[in-house]
Amino acid sequence: MAKPVLIDLDDAPKSTPSDAPPVPDLGLPEGRAMAAAVAVAGAQPSGLVRLAAWVLGSLFSFMISVAVYDFVIGMLARNSVLGWFAFGLTGLAIVALLGLALREALGFYRLGRLDHLRAEVEAARLANLLKPAAKVTDHMISLYKNRADLRWGAARLAERRGDVLDADALLNLTEVELLGPIDLAARAEIEAAARRVATVTAIVPLALADVAVALFSNLSMIRKIAALYGGRAGTLGSLKLMRRVIGHLLATGALALGDDLIGSVAGGGILGKLSRRFGEGVVNGALTARVGVAAMDLCRPMPFSALPRPKVTNLMSRALTGVFDGLTSSDTKSG
Numbered sequence: 001m002a003k004p005v006l007i008d009l010d011d012a013p014k015s016t017p018s019d020a021p022p023v024p025d026l027g028l029p030e031g032r033a034m035a036a037a038v039a040v041a042g043a044q045p046s047g048l049v050r051l052a053a054w055v056l057g058s059l060f061s062f063m064i065s066v067a068v069y070d071f072v073i074g075m076l077a078r079n080s081v082l083g084w085f086a087f088g089l090t091g092l093a094i095v096a097l098l099g100l101a102l103r104e105a106l107g108f109y110r111l112g113r114l115d116h117l118r119a120e121v122e123a124a125r126l127a128n129l130l131k132p133a134a135k136v137t138d139h140m141i142s143l144y145k146n147r148a149d150l151r152w153g154a155a156r157l158a159e160r161r162g163d164v165l166d167a168d169a170l171l172n173l174t175e176v177e178l179l180g181p182i183d184l185a186a187r188a189e190i191e192a193a194a195r196r197v198a199t200v201t202a203i204v205p206l207a208l209a210d211v212a213v214a215l216f217s218n219l220s221m222i223r224k225i226a227a228l229y230g231g232r233a234g235t236l237g238s239l240k241l242m243r244r245v246i247g248h249l250l251a252t253g254a255l256a257l258g259d260d261l262i263g264s265v266a267g268g269g270i271l272g273k274l275s276r277r278f279g280e281g282v283v284n285g286a287l288t289a290r291v292g293v294a295a296m297d298l299c300r301p302m303p304f305s306a307l308p309r310p311k312v313t314n315l316m317s318r319a320l321t322g323v324f325d326g327l328t329s330s331d332t333k334s335g
Contacts, residue, residue, distance in 0.1 A: 100234075107233035111241060114231045117143070117301040125171060125305075133167035137174045140301065143230050144178055153177035172306035179229075179302060186225050187310055190292030191319035193221035198285030198320060202278045210284065218242070218288055222295045229299040245294045282320065289315040 072090055076083030117139055124132040141157070144150045157177040164170045200213040222245055223238040233241060289312045296310065297303070 104234040104236050107231075107237035108240075110231045111226065111233055111237055111299075113143075114226075114229060114299060114301050118303065121171065121302045124167065128167050130165065130167050130170065133170045134161075137161060137170060140174050140178055143301065149181055150178055153181060171302070175302045175306045179300065180307060182228050183296070183307060183310075185228050186292070186296050187315065189221055189224045189228070190289055190296075190310070190315055193217045193292060194285035194288045194316060194319040197288045198281040200281075201284045202281030210280075214284055214288065218291050221288070221292055225292065225295045226299045229296075229301060231299050241295070241298070244298055245291055248298060249290065249294050282316070285319060286312055286316050289319070 068090055072083065072086050075086045117136070120132075120139065121136050124136045137157070141154060144154065154177070157174060160173060161170060164173055196217050197210075197214050201210040204210060204213075219238060219242055222242050223233065226233055226238070226241055231241075292315070293310050293312065
């Protein structure tokens with residue numbers, strides 16, 4: 001029977017917790033999920049890739065068309081009833097595709113109308129004449145004439161515009177009465193998206209889950225903001241608008257992560273010290289808020305003048321109020 005082996009540790013050097021190596025400083029959170037989402041959304045394919053995609057798409061469409069044609073003709077030759085049924089389904093499919101194409105075209109038209117109106121507003125402010133300003137006001141009223149939530153503002157505008165004799169004053173009145181309620185709804189959408197991205201980043205441990213949530217949350221937020229301002233777009237229009245938003249942010253440097261970002265948003269510095277993942281959530285939420293504000297700039301038919309432009313710090317303070325309270329308090333007690 002084997003005897004137990006005893007090791008005498010009396011002569012071994014004694015170690016204390018102070019002898020342990022320091023915890024490495026990983027630095028401030030970087031918002032990697034949003035950086036990856038921006039890279040995916042803002043990727044611009046080369047001319048060769050676009051040509052290859054167009055050729056392959058055309059070839060695939062041609063093959064499908066020929067296959068459907070042969071199928072319908074063959075079915076008509078075999079059985080007239082089934083053949084006409086297949087012909088009817090093919091006709092319905094063509095009508096559905098035309099409807100989708102028309103919806104995408106209308107989406108691009110709505111976005112273009114907002115761009116045209118924004119340029120018209122800037123020209124009216126530059127001219128500082130009452131007649132161009134009144135024309136802009138008429139176009140704004142026509143744009144939102146079917147909006148039930150803006151009827152009260154439109155009535156106030158119609159009541160007070162006759163007393164305004166200054167171009168800037170009339171444009172400011174139009175902005176306050178018609179765009180004020182829409183701005184509040186857009187802020188709510190931005191706060192909801194920032195809260196969603198921050199929470200998923202902080203809680204979900206899956207590697208690509210935060211990137212997917214950041215990408216789809218930002219796309220959905222941009223689409224909803226465009227719809228609020230009258231630029232409801234289809235799928236292709238939303239993707240194009242998202243690329244415009246990302247391009248605008250990259251051009252202005254608004255997506256560059258500064259060292260003061262964590263401390264500037266609601267409790268970011270504390271969260272970053274308690275948990276790096278919580279800090280990542282705050283940074284991703286703040287970058288989502290920046291994307292939302294940029295979407296407001298591009299979708300708003302009138303640039304911010306009479307009304308203040310939303311600030312990321314205020315949006316994040318409202319979005320993250322109470323989100324991490326329970327988590328941070330439990331971590332503090334356990335520490």
